[in-house]
Amino acid sequence: MASLRSLTGKYKNRKTYLGRGRDGDGKAFDIATDIPIEPPGLTPEDPGYADAKKEFERQALEHVNDVEARTRTNKANGSSKMTEEEFEARAKFRAKKVLGQNTKASFAAFIIAWLWEHVIRNRVDYTKTLAVCRLVRGLLAITKDAGCKTIHDVRQIHFDLLILRMQMASYAPSVVNNSVDYLKNLGRSIERATGNNVTSGLAKEATDYDERMPFTFAEVMQIFTTLPAVVGDKVREWTTFLLVMLYTEMRPVDAKDIKREHIIFQGEIGLIQVKSSKTAAFRRKEKWMPMHRSLQKHVRALLDAHSFKSGDFLLKHLHHMDEKSISNKFTELLGVADVDQLRNKPEDRIKEFSKKALYSMKHTSCAWLDAAGARDEEDEHDDSTPEAREHYRHSVVDDPHLLALMRRKVNLMPAVEVPVGTNSPA
Amino acid sequence: MNYTVIHDPTSENIGVLIEAAREVQPELETVIRLAFEAGIKTSIARHLGPEDVVGEQIAFQHPLSLGPTWRVLPESLLGYLQKLPKDRERFCPTLHAMTTWHFANAWRDVCQHAGFRVPMLSLIWPYEDTHKSTIKWERAMSYLEKVAAEWLTEVELEQLRANAKAWTFMGSKTGNRRRRLTRAQILAAHKANGTGLAA
Numbered sequence: 130m131a132s133l134r135s136l137t138g139k140y141k142n143r144k145t146y147l148g149r150g151r152d153g154d155g156k157a158f159d160i161a162t163d164i165p166i167e168p169p170g171l172t173p174e175d176p177g178y179a180d181a182k183k184e185f186e187r188q189a190l191e192h193v194n195d196v197e198a199r200t201r202t203n204k205a206n207g208s209s210k211m212t213e214e215e216f217e218a219r220a221k222f223r224a225k226k227v228l229g230q231n232t233k234a235s236f237a238a239f240i241i242a243w244l245w246e247h248v249i250r251n252r253v254d255y256t257k258t259l260a261v262c263r264l265v266r267g268l269l270a271i272t273k274d275a276g277c278k279t280i281h282d283v284r285q286i287h288f289d290l291l292i293l294r295m296q297m298a299s300y301a302p303s304v305v306n307n308s309v310d311y312l313k314n315l316g317r318s319i320e321r322a323t324g325n326n327v328t329s330g331l332a333k334e335a336t337d338y339d340e341r342m343p344f345t346f347a348e349v350m351q352i353f354t355t356l357p358a359v360v361g362d363k364v365r366e367w368t369t370f371l372l373v374m375l376y377t378e379m380r381p382v383d384a385k386d387i388k389r390e391h392i393i394f395q396g397e398i399g400l401i402q403v404k405s406s407k408t409a410a411f412r413r414k415e416k417w418m419p420m421h422r423s424l425q426k427h428v429r430a431l432l433d434a435h436s437f438k439s440g441d442f443l444l445k446h447l448h449h450m451d452e453k454s455i456s457n458k459f460t461e462l463l464g465v466a467d468v469d470q471l472r473n474k475p476e477d478r479i480k481e482f483s484k485k486a487l488y489s490m491k492h493t494s495c496a497w498l499d500a501a502g503a504r505d506e507e508d509e510h511d512d513s514t515p516e517a518r519e520h521y522r523h524s525v526v527d528d529p530h531l532l533a534l535m536r537r538k539v540n541l542m543p544a545v546e547v548p549v550g551t552n553s554p555a
Numbered sequence: 556m557n558y559t560v561i562h563d564p565t566s567e568n569i570g571v572l573i574e575a576a577r578e579v580q581p582e583l584e585t586v587i588r589l590a591f592e593a594g595i596k597t598s599i600a601r602h603l604g605p606e607d608v609v610g611e612q613i614a615f616q617h618p619l620s621l622g623p624t625w626r627v628l629p630e631s632l633l634g635y636l637q638k639l640p641k642d643r644e645r646f647c648p649t650l651h652a653m654t655t656w657h658f659a660n661a662w663r664d665v666c667q668h669a670g671f672r673v674p675m676l677s678l679i680w681p682y683e684d685t686h687k688s689t690i691k692w693e694r695a696m697s698y699l700e701k702v703a704a705e706w707l708t709e710v711e712l713e714q715l716r717a718n719a720k721a722w723t724f725m726g727s728k729t730g731n732r733r734r735r736l737t738r739a740q741i742l743a744a745h746k747a748n749g750t751g752l753a754a
Contacts, residue, residue: 234711235711237706237707237711238707238711238714238715241702241703241706241707241715242715242718244699244702245699245703245715245718245719245722246718246719246722248695248699249699249719249722249723250722252692253695254691254695255691255692255694255695255698258694258695258698258699259621259698262621262698262699262701262702265702266702266705269706
């Protein structure tokens with residue numbers, strides 16, 4: 130009989146169960162399983178935690194027993210004591226046994242239970258709830274017409290038909306794609322219970338969004354050349370503001386609110402704290418990046434000329450302007466600079482590009498950072514737990530080698546050489 | 556409709572309006588309290604009755620929602636509603652029978668008696684401001700209830716509701732544990748633990 134490794138010593142940090150078995154010659158071998166030790170989505174305080182944990186342990190033990198049995202051979206004919214078919218059947222039976230209650234339930238009960246659990250546990254917003262409810266209603270209507278009694282009766286064609294109907298009814302591709310995501314999630318639940326992959330035929334449509342084109346380098350230079358004529362004595366603030374957007378990917382609302390404390394210098398290298406108001410709820414962390422030499426020159430001159438205190442805003446006028454006013458002023462600037470603001474629609478796009486505006490500075494920045502290879506892609510790991518967030522936080526502030534590398538990459542972006550202004554920010 | 560809010564629905568103003576309602580149209584006190592303390596629109600509150608109160612909750616049909624909305628009543632309001640006569644079908648039979656403009660005129664008379672005018676519309680604003688997330692969550696739940704009532708049997712529905720109580724306490728299925736609990740979920744946890752903070 131195989132057994133499970135006790136979770137002590139070198140196995141105490143394991144996330145999944147590890148089994149131990151002996152083959153026909155009595156030689157011990159380890160059996161790795163993908164059955165988690167801690168029930169996912171549950172904490173020790175949750176009701177049902179103990180039962181779920183026990184159930185996982187039992188499943189793991191059965192699994193390692195089966196794997197061990199597969200390695201034993203009959204001495205008479207040399208074949209395995211457990212055939213592949215039997216092994217598969219036992220695995221399926223195990224799955225059915227675990228979800229015995231669900232498999233007996235009607236399809237409506239199963240799918241609505243999935244819907245409720247999904248909404249309640251994930252605290253889904255009411256607008257999205259309404260959308261998923263409509264989706265579930267559509268699926269239930271199709272399965273009812275097809276005479277499905279339990280989840281074993283539901284087939285891939287039912288899911289395909291629902292999506293096809295949505296596509297035929299001229300729903301936007303993004304709406305259909307969201308539905309595909311929800312149905313795939315439901316499909317995984319059904320597959321766990323029945324072994325049938327009912328959503329394998331669903332695929333997302335190619336889509337694109339309302340986007341802005343970035344400015345060309347020539348247009349950027351034209352903007353900075355025209356700036357003094359439009360903003361008058363605020364040229365220094367505007368120059369700094371636009372350079373911050375251009376070299377940090379910050380949005381206008383964040384770039385106008387930079388404070389003294391968001392700038393630090395480590396020797397000759399200046400760092401700026403990058404803010405993201407749009408994703409603040411998800412990514413609350415301090416993210417510093419080295420300043421491009423063109424930006425650093427302006428910021429350094431600004432700091433030398435004025436004694437800012439820690440909480441002071443560097444752009445005092447712009448900070449007090451609302452985003453709409455700043456945007457309007459910038460549009461006026463684009464008019465004077467004779468920058469093409471027309472919308473255009475390339476042949477293969479579904480939607481046309483929006484006309485160029487202040488926000489295009491951010492898109493320009495994205496394009497430049499991409500070209501320089503300086504995009505920070507670590508954020509993709511940053512949406513699970515505080516521990517994971519801490520684990521993936523590679524701060525350039527603490528690491529001089531990383532800082533030097535980042536700075537070299539940032540400086541690969543095109544340099545906008547604008548003379549440093551001298552007028553007061555106050 | 557044009558209206559100007561000169562007087563806010565503050566606790567003091569509501570107190571004065573309730574006093575005026577007792578003299579002009581006593582049934583309006585119920586409507587005012589349901590609107591101010593439970594955030595139920597006056598146009599809905601005037602049609603509610605004892606049968607809509609189940610335990611400490613009241614069920615009503617919000618015009619923007621598909622299913623019934625269940626709202627937890629504050630103790631003071633619950634006590635008040637329980638003291639109202641139970642032999643009637645509605646809490647406010649007179650107001651229930653009124654046409655919209657008669658109802659508006661009744662409110663106008665109360666405001667005239669009180670000496671200032673508070674738009675009926677604004678009575679629910681304090682509740683809405685303080686219970687934004689709870690109201691949204693109630694709407695989400697009303698959609699779920701509607702779908703479940705359409706497709707499930709009574710037994711299945713009861714089983715589902717029993718499971719839903721456990722899901723309320725569980726973390727996110729998708730692993731995003733930083734997603735905040737709603738106000739209703741936080742209060743439900745306190746009520747279950749008997750901490751006394753839920754009141």
